[in-house]
Amino acid sequence: MADFDGAGQAFLSWLQQSGAEISPKIKLEDLRHAQAGRGVVATQDIAEHELLFRIPRSAILSVENSILSKEIPAATFDTLGPWLSLILVMLYEYLNGDASNWAACFSVLPSEFETLMYWTEDELAELQASAVVNKIGKESANEMFLEQLIPVIKEFAHVFFADDDRAPQKAEEMRDERNLTLMHRMGSLIMAYAFDVEPSVSHKDVDEEGYASEDEDEALPKGMVPLADMLNADADRNNARLFYEADSLDMKALKPIRAGDEIYNDYGPLPRSDLLRRYGYITDNYAQYDVVEVSMDLVTDLATTASIYSEARIEYLDEKEVIDTGYDITVSDPFTLQESLSPELVVLVETLLLPDEEFEHLKMKGKLPKPERMTSKGTEFLHRLVQTRLAQYASSLDDDVRDFTGIPNVGGHGSKERRFAMAKAVRIGEKRLLKQVEDALAEKVAREGGASKRPRDVDEEGDVEMGGTGKRQRA
Template sequence: MDPVPQHDDLIAEVEAHGGWVNRDAFGLSQFPGMGFGAVAKADLPAQTSLFRIPLTHLLTPFTSHLRRHLSETEWESLGDGWARLILVMMWETERGSESQWYRYLAAMPRTFDTPMFWAAEELEELRGTDIQDRVGKTEAETTYHSLLAPIIMAHPDLFPPGAGNFSLASYHLQGSRILSRSFTIPASRAGQSQDASSVSSKDDEEEDEVAVMVPMADMLNAAYEMDNARLYANDGDEENEITDHGADPDSYTMTTSRSISKGDQIYNTYASPPNSELLRKYGHVDAIPLDDATLALLEAEEVGEWPFGNPGDQVEIQGDEVVRAVLSHRGSSAAADSAGEELMTERIDWWLEEGQDDAFALSFSEEVDEGLVPFTRLLLYDDEWLRAARKGKLPRNIVDQTVAEVLHAAIVSRQSKYCNDLQHDLDIIKAGSASQRRRNAAVVRAGEKRVLKVAMRAVRRKAVADGVPGGKRKSENLDSAGEKIQRTK
């Protein structure tokens, strides 16, 4: 794993702009199946500083000089999303060696295998998955044509006509780089001035955050439960402060979070992303041997001849699927009656105002999502709703027979979105003759379908645990919340 000269230049660029790299500990190398990544050049104990990037070398909408060349109206028209950063990255790429991020931009991937770049027939392989409605290609292209293109055409001196760096294809490339490699930090640390108009009058309101590119930091790959380094803000906070090597308070430092052996890869992984997110952001999936705890949750036919996958896989049950299941249970007339929908809307609004989510993540777990059952009871039972509205308390996390039936219907509804069954996906994976994209899609589908089957059994187990067999109420003197009903005299 010899270092590549291009990446030596990247290290030199960081150092030339006020950064620091621990060259004795940290290197960049090629890793099979993962592209370039970071490698430990020596045995590293935990809390070893690897490199430091000053705030002035972060690539953000505010550290680039592009803003100076646009009118305030043009700049504000780009909004607070990614449009500003994408345009900045397009412009800095066109500037070539004149840009302070020249080596950094040159070291970034030039191609992606994410669904954003798939053909329409390939995207059909993702039907039913959590990715299907999150690719966002149409919305992204609308943003390009409505926000960026007018500014690009109005400034041929800044954005030369015919230059490939300002095309729709380049827009997708830079957007994919942001999706897969950006960090989110407070706007003030990204170089955005905090004037009176941008600072809230509320002392307890959190500062806005923005997506930025952190040179060097995004060279570290991510893998399931392989995290061994973290990026710390040197902001004076005792919990985050890194004092090694004269750390500038206006900087970020990558530090090992546990010991790493010489030659091992250095990973920076946050959470344990499911395959749907890995494919959407990075264009690959994890297919590792499933641990015993995960395999124990699956039936033999669900494992088949492929005991692999991603233990972090998840499937979201949207609130509207629960609503449809509740309305169906309340009767066909209620499902068709706008009054029934209005009733649900009032309860959902209350739920959201309480800071709760209306999407529920199912996973490889014996437990049901802690919000899904209370949400279902809120919609299902009038007495639960009245108590919640009166006392401001969420319904209890109890599954009775009726709740179990509603959740079963919601999960079945989620399963029905796929075009084929689990065995179909396992056959594609095992055959080995499918294209990489088709196989990756099958891996995502298989993981999600396995999770849904596990969730179905988890609901049944909780129904038994929370009541007598059959899900009957424990006592005729308990209401739907499980509280005692006072007898009238």
Template structure:
């Protein structure tokens, strides 16, 4: 990594090479290691804002021109940034980012590059429908190629087969997905200073804090009634033109930036010991706690579940879990459950048509997916939705008039729906939890390929959540039955005692 350090310093980046190094770390790929004991608040390196690579800093958008940039749709989503990076890479040593671009990975272990057999191992998980390969290819053919073919002065025809192929498009998109930061323009001003004109350290940190997520927030989903939910916009695409017009607060694609040096730090759940901060002209990587010599310097990805870690970065986290789960896993793991499964379950016991309630829920709650975490508790939103589906007509009319969601109170009907939903969700996987545990037990003796091992860890983590939640539901059902049975026994016992007393009195 000496070449990267030399390039970084030649571009006015400041790095303390006596304090850290970039090295290959077993099990973690390349990462940053502390060369000596580092105190909290120590600045590891400083990056000039103009050294970040985005559609704001690359000269390509200016060369193409703003009208053409918008005409080809490069101002929406990530296509513009992908093209900027591909173009800068095609410039070779004449690009100011040449030393940085040559350090970026040329292959990924993410599902975007898996074959169909390996992808089958992810059936049922939250990964498959979010890979977005088809959407990315539509963007490549519909947005990137037209502008490339229209400007032979910027994109010589002989360079297309080397620098602007579909494979390189996927590769560049994956670099952004796994390594980019959300860097907004500096908003400092009068509010950033205290009454005496100075800026204290605590205030500075508060103003400088960079979004912990290393990639753009994913686009949401638009629910359908009883149909299987489908993500409408792939993460690489960002919001559609219509959505962008409707939502003035939507993320600006120009805020997505590659940040040299900062993206060399790895991350692990709960391990963050350094964080990226920004000032008016620079970004700084600063330690957030003391780090011992030889320890890895960890940034944060925001502690996502293994399904997202695998999809974005090509790895998974395994750390000790807390009850109700046990063993190793990712404490941030989740399972996504479509609202359509609750509708299917409710239809079995409800003779009325549910479409009005479904439409109202989608309008008011705007939520067609429920999320269960490693605490294995039923989501309040799922409980509220299940209660809505069973509301009698008069109560339903009151709820609709008040536009107020039903309280998430668990009752027998909710538990029945939850049991059915969880069972249906478990059946979406192609293997059972017992199958997965058998494979995990044999993994040391019969090692799996990296892709299959990662898929196994992701789906097993999700199944543990589902089975743990189902067990919790069954316990609640048993407690309810026991309570009913206990009440009946007490009533019978009371009645027998009264009869006996009367009998004794009669005999006396």
């Protein structure tokens, strides 16, 4: 406890020496009893918009602020991209120990994680058919470290291990399992705690009317923002937000906060599966964002079995940006099929089901079926698809719900009981969503009396109703 508290006090002292302003109404709190590590708690009532703390930009652990950026060409960092660049800088600063300006920050950041990257095979198996298992990316991260990061460390070994006669050997040793694990640790810290740091001065081109150009593919540099990374998050309990100013990053209250309340940041609308993957915990407050992914491979297999798969139609849909590796089924409140089913998935199914003449007519006009106008055949196919997706899980929803007793707050790092419970909560949420959609589709099929009873809607020109997908962003 003394080391835990001592590291926290040393961190706060470093922050103040770095020019940070911290409200006397907040404090860093030990929340390990709630499996939440450190957190920030109000000690007095706080008003809406009140400043909680102000971190000078110079205190952010970033590529721009690290000495390493002065020793390695900017083009090298550009090649690595924001993610690997920050991992490289954090490795450099961490290996410098007490000589690093951010030594106090590393002392309060976790060295062990509950994220899926660190789960064992039997623990991951408890997630069953959840698509999140395929998003962990440990192998691909290893490839990036070996193929992109370590060559840079070897090229600039005299910089990375300055004043060390064994610099070339140390750079080569970065390939060892121990150092690859250290790289994963830095990557996990970034995934869980880093912010996209908007520059103090925009570098976007401005046209004659004063409008800045928007580049959706332009990746913002990432940085570790001290103290801001200590805030936990819990969906609707979000009561603070980070604001980007010219010389600082300011955390302000979004609403009145009472003395004793924890201060929460916002992770956005993440499904519990991604919350577990990125942050290593879940809460029921994120159940409202749960998602089930239906893979394109599953659609292809079922369409092939039903003899409706067509490469020509897939190519046309690909041109229209309808084809994806997977399609999301999301929670909606109040529940409706239109809100929960991916519109691209509905368009894909309806296009595959079109008679040849109708498809050629659609293609000639460059149109797509309207996702809100599901035909009976489309509804039946989607019903079979959802049933098949639900059957991919190893256990039934009823069995999971009957055996589930909640997520224990006891057990240290790596507790199998806790990890098994979190995995079960994730798969229960996904199965409940699939069952809700399955029941709604079955009801729709019964109500419409089968495929032969439902004619297609025809517009004023005598054409089958077509239109865009009304594309929604995937979670």
